[in-house]
Amino acid sequence: MPSLAPLYRVVHRDLEAGRVLPDRAVVQREREEQQTRKALADLALAGPPMSEPCEGGAAKVAARQPPHPVPAAVAGVPSGEGGAVEGVALPAAARLVRTLSVRAVAEAVGQAMAAEGAVCVFGDPGRGKTVAVRMALHAxxxxxxxxxxxxxxxxxxxxxxxxxxxALALSGSFPHTSALADAAVAGALGEARVLVVDEARRLPVPCLEYLQSLWDHPDTRITLVLCGAGSERALARLPQLASRIGAWQEVPRLAGAEAADVMTGFHPLWRTVPAPDLAWIDQSCAHGTFRTWAALTAHLQNALLTTADAAIDRALLGRLFQRVAPPL
Known part of the structure; x- marks a missing residue:
């Protein structure tokens, strides 16, 4: 039988040669605490300075914060915009209108850019979420x-x-290993960049974790914009990323009174329609959905161009309703 002294020496030697692994629960708890501090620091960036220095994620946010204030190109917006915006198709003679929802999206995106944070733009289909984001990032x-x-x-x-x-249009072919691809992407994201992911509702948890890893990378400077109907539900599947969202911006339906004002600014055709008829169109067909209004505008243009002596009345509009609304 060996004595205790050699046994102690053997145990001591093994401990010195190896590495004591921490408990998994401890590691998970520390990671969650760090994420919580990170989320709180994100929310506090626009407020007064903190009296004590932050640790972990807060220190990282402070290091990532660019020297720019809220960008004027997305913070201050005029009432309308006649120029074309890349990625937005409009009927002939139509004009983009900066509604209250568009202004709210521009403000949320601008604040996210100032803090290099993350924002989620959500709402039902057809409300103009993607158009609002494109208008906010137009210049x-x-x-x-x-x-x-x-x-x-x-x-x-x-x-x-x-x-x-x-999407980053990196030179060369796609690397043959994920490590090389991640290194190339991280290098390209080292400059101030807005990364917009539309139709984010399709993303499963592993893809959301990949986007989070890009945003968390110490060498990247990303403002992450997740957009699309159901994107808020997709983010709910990954609380670690949801806690990093600095602004949850919903794009609601156009209200009844707002719809009439917006449509008269959107296209000259609607300026010839009485206000009661505009309210009737919204209640009967459009239901505050901007995409339906845009489709109805295109059909109305075609009807006036192809039909002799056509007049904008409820009979014509009622026939066009059947083209823009699916049968129930």
Whole structure:
């Protein structure tokens, strides 16, 4: 039988040669605490300075914060915009209108850019979420770039990695290993950039974790914009990323009175329609959905151009309702 002294020496030697692994529960608790501090620091960026220095995520946010204030290109917006916006198709003679919802989206995106944070723009389909984001990012300040990342159908992490690589228009072919691809993407994201992910509702948890890893990378300077109907429900599947969202901006339906004002600014055709008829159109067909109003505008234009002696009345509008609304 060996004595205790050799046994102690053997145990001491093994402990010195190896590494004591921490308890998994302890590691998870520390990670969650760090994420909580990170989220609180994100929310406190626009408030008064903190009296004590923050640790962990807060220190990282302070290091990531760019020297820019809220960008004027997205914070201050005029009442209307006649110029074309990339990615937005309009009927002939139509004009973009900056509604209250568009102003709210511009403010949320501008504050996120100032803090290099994250924002979620959500709402029912057809309310103009993507258009509002494109209008907000139409003219970003010097030193900023905007990249729209298309979400593949049934996305996977390799597919998202490839989509981000292609959206950044990186030179050369796609790397043959994920480590090289991540290094190339992180290097390209080292400059101030807005990364917009539309149709974010398609993203499963692994893809959301990949986007979170890009945003958390110490060498990247990303403002993450997640947009689309149901994007708030997709983020609920990953609380770690949801806690980092600095602003949850919903795009509601156009109210009854607002719809008439917006449509008369949107297209000259609606300026010839009496206000009671505009309210009737919204109640009977459009229901405050901007996409339906835009489709109805295009059909009305075509009807007036192709039909002799056509007049904008309830009979014509009633026939056009059947083209823009599916049968129930």
């Amino acid at each position: 970003v300040p010097p030193g900023w770039k905007v990249t729209w990342v298309p979400v593949p159908v049934r996305p996977s992490v390799p597919g998202m990695r490839w989509a981000v690589f292609d």
